Amino acid sequence: MLEVSALSKHYGGVKATDQVNLNVKAGECHAIIGPNGAGKTTLIGQLCGELLSDAGVIFFQGRNVTGLPMHRRVQLGLARSFQITSVFDDMTVLANVAVAVQANRGHSFRFWRPVSRNESINARALEVLRLVGMEVQHQQLAGALSHGERRQLEIAMALATEPQLLLLDEPMAGMGAEESNAMLAMLQALKGDITLLLVEHDMDVVFSLADTISVLVYGQVIETGSPAQIRNSATVREAYLGDAG
Numbered sequence: 001m002l003e004v005s006a007l008s009k010h011y012g013g014v015k016a017t018d019q020v021n022l023n024v025k026a027g028e029c030h031a032i033i034g035p036n037g038a039g040k041t042t043l044i045g046q047l048c049g050e051l052l053s054d055a056g057v058i059f060f061q062g063r064n065v066t067g068l069p070m071h072r073r074v075q076l077g078l079a080r081s082f083q084i085t086s087v088f089d090d091m092t093v094l095a096n097v098a099v100a101v102q103a104n105r106g107h108s109f110r111f112w113r114p115v116s117r118n119e120s121i122n123a124r125a126l127e128v129l130r131l132v133g134m135e136v137q138h139q140q141l142a143g144a145l146s147h148g149e150r151r152q153l154e155i156a157m158a159l160a161t162e163p164q165l166l167l168l169d170e171p172m173a174g175m176g177a178e179e180s181n182a183m184l185a186m187l188q189a190l191k192g193d194i195t196l197l198l199v200e201h202d203m204d205v206v207f208s209l210a211d212t213i214s215v216l217v218y219g220q221v222i223e224t225g226s227p228a229q230i231r232n233s234a235t236v237r238e239a240y241l242g243d244a245g
Helices: 040-048 070-076 093-104 119-131 147-159 177-190 203-209 227-231 234-241
Strands: 002-011 014-024 029-033 055-060 078-080 165-169 195-199 212-217 220-225
Touching: 002 040, 014 040, 014 055, 014 212, 014 220, 029 040, 029 203, 040 078, 040 165, 040 195, 070 078, 078 147, 093 119, 093 147, 119 147, 119 177, 147 165, 147 177, 177 195, 177 203, 195 203, 203 227, 212 227, 212 234, 220 227, 220 234
Parallel strands: 029 195, 029 212, 078 165, 165 195
Antiparallel strands: 002 014, 002 055, 212 220
Protein backbone atom coordinates (compact mmCIF):
# COMPACT_ATOMS: atom_id res chain seq x y z
CA MET A 1 0.00 0.00 0.00
CA LEU A 2 2.76 2.44 1.01
CA GLU A 3 6.49 2.26 0.27
CA VAL A 4 8.83 4.91 1.64
CA SER A 5 12.49 4.98 0.70
CA ALA A 6 15.27 7.16 2.16
CA LEU A 7 12.82 9.89 3.17
CA SER A 8 14.48 12.89 4.82
CA LYS A 9 13.49 16.31 6.13
CA HIS A 10 16.00 18.72 7.64
CA TYR A 11 15.49 21.98 9.51
CA GLY A 12 18.86 23.67 9.34
CA GLY A 13 21.25 21.26 11.00
CA VAL A 14 18.46 19.24 12.61
CA LYS A 15 17.50 16.01 10.87
CA ALA A 16 13.82 15.60 11.70
CA THR A 17 13.63 12.50 9.50
CA ASP A 18 16.80 10.86 8.26
CA GLN A 19 16.74 8.23 5.49
CA VAL A 20 13.44 6.69 6.65
CA ASN A 21 12.47 3.40 5.01
CA LEU A 22 8.96 2.14 5.64
CA ASN A 23 6.56 -0.38 4.09
CA VAL A 24 2.88 -0.58 4.99
CA LYS A 25 0.88 -3.58 3.78
CA ALA A 26 -2.71 -3.31 2.59
CA GLY A 27 -5.21 -4.01 5.36
CA GLU A 28 -2.79 -3.82 8.27
CA CYS A 29 -2.52 -1.45 11.21
CA HIS A 30 1.07 -0.25 11.21
CA ALA A 31 2.11 1.79 14.25
CA ILE A 32 5.02 4.21 14.50
CA ILE A 33 6.35 4.78 17.99
CA GLY A 34 9.26 6.74 19.40
CA PRO A 35 10.22 9.29 22.02
CA ASN A 36 9.32 12.98 21.81
CA GLY A 37 11.36 14.63 19.09
CA ALA A 38 11.88 11.38 17.18
CA GLY A 39 10.37 12.85 13.99
CA LYS A 40 6.97 11.12 14.02
CA THR A 41 4.85 14.21 13.31
CA THR A 42 7.29 15.34 10.61
CA LEU A 43 7.03 11.93 8.96
CA ILE A 44 3.22 12.04 9.00
CA GLY A 45 3.39 15.54 7.48
CA GLN A 46 5.64 14.26 4.69
CA LEU A 47 3.41 11.28 3.97
CA CYS A 48 0.20 13.32 3.71
CA GLY A 49 1.82 16.09 1.67
CA GLU A 50 1.71 18.80 4.30
CA LEU A 51 5.52 18.90 4.24
CA LEU A 52 7.69 18.49 1.17
CA SER A 53 10.65 16.19 1.66
CA ASP A 54 14.27 17.16 1.11
CA ALA A 55 15.13 13.68 -0.17
CA GLY A 56 13.61 10.26 -0.71
CA VAL A 57 10.52 8.90 -2.43
CA ILE A 58 6.97 7.92 -1.42
CA PHE A 59 5.03 5.34 -3.42
CA PHE A 60 1.33 4.93 -2.68
CA GLN A 61 -0.34 1.93 -4.35
CA GLY A 62 2.55 1.80 -6.79
CA ARG A 63 2.36 5.48 -7.74
CA ASN A 64 5.08 8.01 -6.96
CA VAL A 65 3.32 10.70 -4.91
CA THR A 66 6.45 12.37 -3.51
CA GLY A 67 5.83 15.72 -5.16
CA LEU A 68 2.03 15.75 -5.04
CA PRO A 69 0.21 18.32 -2.87
CA MET A 70 -1.98 17.22 0.02
CA HIS A 71 -5.33 17.48 -1.78
CA ARG A 72 -4.13 15.26 -4.64
CA ARG A 73 -3.03 12.58 -2.19
CA VAL A 74 -6.45 12.72 -0.56
CA GLN A 75 -8.07 12.26 -3.97
CA LEU A 76 -5.90 9.18 -4.51
CA GLY A 77 -7.02 7.70 -1.19
CA LEU A 78 -4.37 8.80 1.30
CA ALA A 79 -5.93 10.83 4.10
CA ARG A 80 -4.95 12.10 7.51
CA SER A 81 -7.24 11.75 10.49
CA PHE A 82 -7.28 15.50 11.06
CA GLN A 83 -7.09 16.42 7.36
CA ILE A 84 -10.17 18.61 7.86
CA THR A 85 -8.90 20.49 10.87
CA SER A 86 -11.95 22.65 11.58
CA VAL A 87 -15.10 21.15 13.00
CA PHE A 88 -18.03 23.43 12.32
CA ASP A 89 -19.28 24.00 15.86
CA ASP A 90 -22.58 25.61 14.85
CA MET A 91 -23.50 22.71 12.56
CA THR A 92 -24.79 19.27 13.50
CA VAL A 93 -22.59 16.21 13.54
CA LEU A 94 -24.41 14.96 10.43
CA ALA A 95 -23.91 18.25 8.59
CA ASN A 96 -20.16 18.25 9.35
CA VAL A 97 -19.73 14.83 7.75
CA ALA A 98 -22.13 15.72 4.92
CA VAL A 99 -19.91 18.66 3.99
CA ALA A 100 -16.93 16.28 3.78
CA VAL A 101 -18.95 13.88 1.62
CA GLN A 102 -20.00 16.77 -0.58
CA ALA A 103 -16.40 17.90 -1.02
CA ASN A 104 -15.31 14.34 -1.87
CA ARG A 105 -17.91 14.18 -4.62
CA GLY A 106 -16.34 17.11 -6.41
CA HIS A 107 -18.64 20.00 -5.61
CA SER A 108 -16.96 21.46 -2.55
CA PHE A 109 -17.74 25.03 -3.61
CA ARG A 110 -21.46 24.47 -3.07
CA PHE A 111 -21.18 24.42 0.72
CA TRP A 112 -23.92 26.99 1.09
CA ARG A 113 -26.50 24.88 -0.63
CA PRO A 114 -28.23 23.16 2.31
CA VAL A 115 -26.76 19.68 2.40
CA SER A 116 -29.74 18.62 4.51
CA ARG A 117 -31.77 18.56 1.28
CA ASN A 118 -29.49 16.06 -0.44
CA GLU A 119 -30.64 12.60 0.55
CA SER A 120 -27.75 10.72 -1.05
CA ILE A 121 -25.16 12.87 0.73
CA ASN A 122 -26.95 12.50 4.06
CA ALA A 123 -27.26 8.74 3.58
CA ARG A 124 -23.52 8.43 3.01
CA ALA A 125 -22.81 10.72 5.99
CA LEU A 126 -24.96 8.54 8.25
CA GLU A 127 -23.16 5.45 6.98
CA VAL A 128 -19.82 6.98 7.93
CA LEU A 129 -21.14 8.01 11.36
CA ARG A 130 -22.20 4.41 11.97
CA LEU A 131 -18.62 3.33 11.26
CA VAL A 132 -17.35 5.52 14.09
CA GLY A 133 -20.27 4.83 16.42
CA MET A 134 -21.72 8.34 16.31
CA GLU A 135 -25.05 7.85 14.53
CA VAL A 136 -26.91 8.49 17.79
CA GLN A 137 -25.40 11.99 17.99
CA HIS A 138 -26.07 12.86 14.36
CA GLN A 139 -28.42 15.75 15.21
CA GLN A 140 -26.25 17.13 18.03
CA LEU A 141 -24.35 20.36 17.48
CA ALA A 142 -20.64 19.70 17.02
CA GLY A 143 -19.85 22.50 19.48
CA ALA A 144 -21.48 20.49 22.27
CA LEU A 145 -19.32 17.40 21.76
CA SER A 146 -16.70 16.23 24.25
CA HIS A 147 -13.02 16.24 23.28
CA GLY A 148 -13.12 12.53 22.44
CA GLU A 149 -16.28 12.87 20.39
CA ARG A 150 -14.72 15.72 18.42
CA ARG A 151 -11.79 13.43 17.61
CA GLN A 152 -14.24 10.77 16.46
CA LEU A 153 -16.03 13.35 14.31
CA GLU A 154 -12.76 14.46 12.72
CA ILE A 155 -11.97 10.85 11.87
CA ALA A 156 -15.46 10.48 10.41
CA MET A 157 -14.83 13.51 8.21
CA ALA A 158 -11.57 11.96 7.04
CA LEU A 159 -13.35 8.66 6.35
CA ALA A 160 -15.87 10.56 4.22
CA THR A 161 -13.06 11.11 1.71
CA GLU A 162 -13.08 7.31 1.21
CA PRO A 163 -9.40 6.72 1.98
CA GLN A 164 -7.49 3.54 1.23
CA LEU A 165 -4.91 4.52 3.86
CA LEU A 166 -5.71 6.59 6.93
CA LEU A 167 -2.92 8.34 8.83
CA LEU A 168 -3.75 8.69 12.52
CA ASP A 169 -1.58 11.16 14.41
CA GLU A 170 -2.00 10.54 18.17
CA PRO A 171 -5.77 9.98 18.12
CA MET A 172 -5.82 9.35 21.90
CA ALA A 173 -4.11 12.62 22.85
CA GLY A 174 -5.88 14.47 25.67
CA MET A 175 -8.46 11.76 26.29
CA GLY A 176 -9.56 10.24 29.56
CA ALA A 177 -9.85 6.49 30.08
CA GLU A 178 -13.48 6.23 28.94
CA GLU A 179 -12.92 8.26 25.78
CA SER A 180 -9.73 6.31 25.00
CA ASN A 181 -11.61 3.03 25.31
CA ALA A 182 -14.29 4.29 22.93
CA MET A 183 -11.67 5.41 20.40
CA LEU A 184 -9.84 2.09 20.70
CA ALA A 185 -13.07 0.17 20.03
CA MET A 186 -13.76 2.35 17.01
CA LEU A 187 -10.30 1.80 15.52
CA GLN A 188 -10.50 -1.95 16.15
CA ALA A 189 -13.77 -1.96 14.18
CA LEU A 190 -12.06 -0.16 11.27
CA LYS A 191 -9.13 -2.59 11.15
CA GLY A 192 -9.05 -4.72 8.03
CA ASP A 193 -11.45 -2.50 6.11
CA ILE A 194 -9.00 0.40 5.91
CA THR A 195 -5.23 0.36 6.11
CA LEU A 196 -4.14 2.32 9.18
CA LEU A 197 -0.84 4.05 9.90
CA LEU A 198 -0.91 5.01 13.57
CA VAL A 199 1.31 7.35 15.56
CA GLU A 200 0.50 6.96 19.25
CA HIS A 201 2.21 7.37 22.65
CA ASP A 202 -0.17 5.05 24.52
CA MET A 203 1.64 1.72 24.40
CA ASP A 204 -1.41 -0.24 25.55
CA VAL A 205 -3.28 1.09 22.51
CA VAL A 206 -0.35 0.39 20.19
CA PHE A 207 0.09 -3.21 21.29
CA SER A 208 -3.69 -3.77 21.18
CA LEU A 209 -4.12 -2.46 17.64
CA ALA A 210 -0.91 -2.85 15.68
CA ASP A 211 -0.05 -5.73 13.37
CA THR A 212 3.36 -4.20 12.73
CA ILE A 213 5.34 -1.61 14.68
CA SER A 214 8.19 0.61 13.50
CA VAL A 215 10.35 2.39 16.07
CA LEU A 216 11.57 5.88 15.14
CA VAL A 217 14.48 7.40 17.08
CA TYR A 218 16.33 10.58 16.08
CA GLY A 219 14.59 10.53 12.70
CA GLN A 220 15.57 6.97 11.83
CA VAL A 221 13.66 3.68 11.92
CA ILE A 222 15.77 1.51 14.21
CA GLU A 223 13.55 -1.58 14.10
CA THR A 224 10.34 -2.92 12.54
CA GLY A 225 8.53 -6.06 13.61
CA SER A 226 5.48 -7.65 15.18
CA PRO A 227 4.29 -6.36 18.57
CA ALA A 228 5.93 -9.36 20.24
CA GLN A 229 9.24 -8.72 18.47
CA ILE A 230 9.22 -5.06 19.42
CA ARG A 231 8.20 -5.76 23.02
CA ASN A 232 11.08 -8.22 23.41
CA SER A 233 13.70 -6.18 21.59
CA ALA A 234 16.61 -5.09 23.78
CA THR A 235 17.41 -2.33 21.27
CA VAL A 236 13.90 -0.91 21.50
CA ARG A 237 13.75 -1.14 25.28
CA GLU A 238 17.01 0.75 25.55
CA ALA A 239 15.99 3.40 23.05
CA TYR A 240 12.39 3.98 24.00
CA LEU A 241 10.24 1.59 26.00
CA GLY A 242 12.51 1.27 29.03
CA ASP A 243 13.00 -1.82 31.15
CA ALA A 244 9.29 -1.87 32.04
CA GLY A 245 8.36 -2.18 28.36
